[in-house]
Amino acid sequence: MKKPRVQIRKLNSYDLDELQDAVGTFIKSCRNPKLQKSKRVLIKPNMLGAYPPEKAVTTHPVVVEAIVRYFLDAGKEVWVGDSPGGSVSVEDVWEATGFSDLAKRYPIKLQNLSTMGFRELKMDGKTLRISEAFWRCGIVINVAKYKTHSLMAFTGAFKNLYGLVPGLIKSDYHRQYPDTHSFSDLLIALWKLTKNRVTYNFIDGILGMDGAGPSAGNPRHFGLFFGSSSIAALDYVAATMMGFKLKDVPYLSPILHAEGVLPSRISIPNSFRDHPSFDAELGVVKLRTDLVKYLPQPVRRGFKKLYYARPVIGTDCKRCGVCVKSCPVKAINWQDDGFPLIDNAKCIKCMCCHEMCPYHAIDIKNSFLWRMVFGS
Numbered sequence: 001m002k003k004p005r006v007q008i009r010k011l012n013s014y015d016l017d018e019l020q021d022a023v024g025t026f027i028k029s030c031r032n033p034k035l036q037k038s039k040r041v042l043i044k045p046n047m048l049g050a051y052p053p054e055k056a057v058t059t060h061p062v063v064v065e066a067i068v069r070y071f072l073d074a075g076k077e078v079w080v081g082d083s084p085g086g087s088v089s090v091e092d093v094w095e096a097t098g099f100s101d102l103a104k105r106y107p108i109k110l111q112n113l114s115t116m117g118f119r120e121l122k123m124d125g126k127t128l129r130i131s132e133a134f135w136r137c138g139i140v141i142n143v144a145k146y147k148t149h150s151l152m153a154f155t156g157a158f159k160n161l162y163g164l165v166p167g168l169i170k171s172d173y174h175r176q177y178p179d180t181h182s183f184s185d186l187l188i189a190l191w192k193l194t195k196n197r198v199t200y201n202f203i204d205g206i207l208g209m210d211g212a213g214p215s216a217g218n219p220r221h222f223g224l225f226f227g228s229s230s231i232a233a234l235d236y237v238a239a240t241m242m243g244f245k246l247k248d249v250p251y252l253s254p255i256l257h258a259e260g261v262l263p264s265r266i267s268i269p270n271s272f273r274d275h276p277s278f279d280a281e282l283g284v285v286k287l288r289t290d291l292v293k294y295l296p297q298p299v300r301r302g303f304k305k306l307y308y309a310r311p312v313i314g315t316d317c318k319r320c321g322v323c324v325k326s327c328p329v330k331a332i333n334w335q336d337d338g339f340p341l342i343d344n345a346k347c348i349k350c351m352c353c354h355e356m357c358p359y360h361a362i363d364i365k366n367s368f369l370w371r372m373v374f375g376s
């Protein structure tokens, strides 16, 4: 059995000096020979959409700045890139998230992972397209955000790999793998195809998100910065510190098992051994995955229609059209009044629209059955 190490640092703010110290200490501890040999680094933050850093949707630019400085000091060529979700313009994302500013101040290349080509690979009976940028860098640094997730319960280093899939191909995969379990299996296939090339992983949990993440939840100060070369160990530690149990997050057990990692053997700093889990608001993302995951696939689909929460477009809608373009099954259409409307019969409850709406105008409503059983 492996005994992976997860580094954790308590950081109360995005102080560049403190982050540089943490980044240097964490990376040096992983002793991966690629860090010396390879010349080009891909830093892969979470750039989900065009949100400013204080919304806690995307990786904070000062975290990325600390990593950029580490690798520039080491004489590396540095690329920073992601493929944002849905139809959002990558230039708008770079501008709003602070990464354009970073690229003006440092000799780095911002890369749009949606437009650089891809390699198509097979794993576990699934075919996945992964951005060419990923394969062109000998060092890959995965820099996730610490958040809840409406489909996967938790998003950390593992889910952040999904940004390696170019552009709207992501939406098509949501159509093909619509529920929590099948989508989790797809992500596990992606993880298996990429994990040996991912050199190190960070999670920016200084300002994270609870509630209806990954974009419409509540920004929440957790004051934690995590790092590990093991995605499985890192996400297990980070998710349980947020308050999740192993069973709440559908991919955790399979990847810990695949890595041969026993949770009790994961090494963390002594000062965090008795750290209480946060009293984070997890109900809206956690409970939905609980009951359905034990049902067989054919039953799950029918039950999901009755039981699952569904997206509802609210009065804050600004008619930007992002949801209409992002829905993988074209379940959102323009109405005569100029507003979009969700066709519930077509909707596969993937929550992409909820995730992508830049104005947080799409709410998650629990189903009638849910309200009857649980009362909210």
Ligand code: SF4
Residues within 6 Å of the ligand: 313, 314, 316, 317, 318, 319, 320, 321, 322, 323, 324, 340, 356, 357, 358, 359, 360, 361, 362
């Ligand atoms: S619901 Fe959100 S994404 Fe859809 S049109 Fe309205 S503001 Fe845009």
Ligand code: SF4
Residues within 6 Å of the ligand: 311, 326, 327, 328, 329, 330, 331, 332, 342, 343, 346, 347, 348, 349, 350, 351, 352, 353, 354
């Ligand atoms: S309406 Fe929203 S939740 Fe339903 S399928 Fe489209 S993107 Fe997914």
